[in-house]
């Protein structure tokens with residue numbers, strides 16, 4: 473009997489030790505998983521970026537300005553990691569996603585190229601050549617305003633990313649909108665000739681929203697014709713400008729802008745208190 477009691481005690485102790493070991497293993501596993509999850513989240517919340525310019529930039533002014541425009545709820549840490557390549561550390565996935573989807577961003581009229589970093593990627597080694605734009609497509613023939621056509625045209629302009637979901641519901645809208653990643657090493661696409669089923673051809677035109685500075689001679693983003701190699705090598709100051717300001721989509725804010733009833737444009741005119749004549753004497 474003693475043996476049995478002794479045996480029971482031993483058995484109970486073994487089970488207790490086993491339970492402790494299992495609990496410890498479980499805690500270790502949870503900690504490891506949580507650490508892995510955190511590391512993964514951290515990597516997903518980093519972006520590398522560079523400004524599309526050869527000019528030197530006031531880094532202090534840039535990081536303050538971008539943080540002010542973005543207003544990330546959990547903040548952002550911006551570091552310069554190598555000659556005008558920056559690391560943007562966000563602290564919540566919602567922040568980084570909103571900022572990447574809301575681009576293009578610019579500082580001092582220089583476009584910012586951003587790239588969301590995947591785990592294990594080296595920020596200075598990822599290519600920073602693509603920039604997303606909303607492109608408005610004008611003069612599409614009746615019946616051509618569809619996602620399939622939008623996708624084809626998006627892939628002609630650059631790399632199609634998205635079709636504006638309310639494209640087909642805006643009554644009287646004169647254009648369709650597509651989200652496109654544009655390669656900054658290539659000239660901006662201006663138009664495309666498409667043939668209609670009857671055989672007629674039609675030229676459809678593109679306008680880019682929030683387009684930064686670009687060269688009117690060669691259509692490249694990031695500089696103006698004053699720095700254009702093509703112009704300099706031609707030695708002809710009057711050579712044709714095949715690109716122009718017409719590639720800029722009208723700023724929606726200026727379209728929606730309603731003049732204040734309190735604002736006078738001249739010395740005379742109407743105010744809410746009646747007609748006011750120009751001061752005399």
Ligand SMILES: [Zn+2]
Pocket residue numbers: 687688689690691692696697699700701702703
């Ligand atoms: Zn040029």
